Amino acid sequence: MADIVRKKVVSVEGATVRERLQAMDDSAVVTAFLGGEERAFSELVTRYQTRLLNFVYRTIGDREKAEDLVQEVFIRVYRHLHRFDRSKKFSTWVYTIASNLAKNELRNRSRNPLVLFQTVQKNFQDEDRPLQFEDPTSRPDDMYRKRHLREIVEESVAKLPEHHRNVFILRELEGKSYEEIAEITDCNLGTVKSRLNRARNSFAEIIAPYVD
């Protein structure tokens, strides 16, 4: 009986801590984690897992690998959070790690054509699976149109040069400021603007024949 009561108290306390963590900004959550609150790390994972997954997936185009890389990002965050310069934004740091891992993955693929081939093959197999993004209550022809459009957009993004694509995704999908993108990609502001302008124009050119 006493155990049950204690468990209840712990769970209530746990819920309170979780709620408190949810209300905190990133910096405060990081401080809580460094102060020994392990649940703070779960809060960081919850906040960033989807955003990072989308970013990495749009960059490398392989869903499974993207999940692996996002997990690797969190492992690195867990290991090196004590070294993180807290005068900077946590999100910028996390995206920098993710961006570097994605870049390495693309570099490895270009060095190893077999991996590239396997990835392409896997993506073909993926097409046979039902898509979870579309509303299953939609009409089949509408679903097909949406799915087709999604594929076209993804293919068009994949056609952008890597350094343009990275900047493009960070800006258009993640809504990062030019300054943050400059920090994440380790470029100066002028380069970021020029790459983004080119990426936008190229993307518009690539996709135009499909949507006109």
Added chain:
Amino acid sequence: MDCREFNDQHLAFVDDTLAGIELVRMQLHLAECRSCAKQDAKVRRALLLFRNLPSIEPSADFSERLEARLKASENDNLFLTTQRNLRRSAIAATVASAMMLGYIGTTLYSDTPRDLVMPPVVATLPEPDFAPITVSAPAIVTSVSAGLTLWPAAVFAEQVPIRFANSSLELANYTR
């Protein structure tokens, strides 16, 4: 505004970060240049499509897999740290044993007698025992036949620092 300037400013124009006057100039150019208006519409439509891409969600077992990987990584770290410490201890022990064996070997089995090395001797000059001249020796006064009376000199010698006076003052004997 010409088309080149329009293109240069287009990034800020799409992001709505242009100052008022620049914004008006861009809009005016759009109204009068069909080519730029077409390009602007093309970019905006493409961006709209991209920004509306459906978001993908992590798989259901994402958290469990992450937790497992974190645990594995912690264990790896622990294992690596232990291994590193063990390796360091082993290396240190080996080096110490080798040095000890070498020392024992050289001391036990060396045939040639080694020279006895003594610590260097530091010679020190004993502090001279100076005694102040309290009584002026009449011999000084009487022994020098310089035509001058030496008594003031003897008084002077008494007054200078004792070391100096004592080391330089000698009794002269001209009778020998």
